[in-house]
Amino acid sequence: MARREEYESRTERFLLPLLEKHQFELVDVEYVKEAGNWYLRAYIDKEGGITVDDCEAISRRLSDWLDQEDFIDDSYTLEVSSPGLGRPLKKDKDFERSLGEEVEIRLYKPREKQKEFAGLLKAYDRETVTIETEDGGEEVFTRAEIALIRLAFDF
Secondary structure, eight states: OOHHHHHHHHHHHHHHHHHHHHTOEEEEEEEEEETTEEEEEEEEEOTTOOOHHHHHHHHHHHHHHHHHHOOOOSOEEEEEEOOOTTOBOOSHHHHHHHTTSEEEEEEEEEETTEEEEEEEEEEEOSSEEEEEOTTSOEEEEEGGGEEEEEEOOOO
C-alpha cells in the first residue's frame, strides 16, 4: 500500500465510527500535494447539509487523534469540509444515490475530439458508467477513462 493510501485508510478507519455516532456520512478522505504543500482532507455530509460547527467538531477530534498517533511524516494542513455542489462521484453509494440524475463527465483523453459529456446517469458497475445523452442516445465510458464525474448543477 502506498504511503498516501495508508494515510487515507487509517484516517478513514478512525473517522467512520466517530461520524456514525454523529449520524454523518464520510464522503471521502484524500491526502494530496498541491502547490508544494500536503493536505489531508476529510469530506463529510449529513441529511440537510453539514454546518461549519459540524466541521469544527470533527476537525478538533481528528486533529487530536492525528497528534496522538503521529503517523504522517510530512508537514500538512488538515481540512474537514462539506463536499460541496461539485462533489465527485467516487463510491458505489455515490453512484447509487445519483441514478437518474444529470451528471457531467470529464475524460482524461478526448473521445471523437470531445473530453466533456453530460447526461442522465443510467447505470454503473465496477468497470463502466452509462449515461443517456440529450438526444436520447447512450454513451458508455470505462471508469479508467473518466478523470471526473459529478452531479451537474446550473446557476
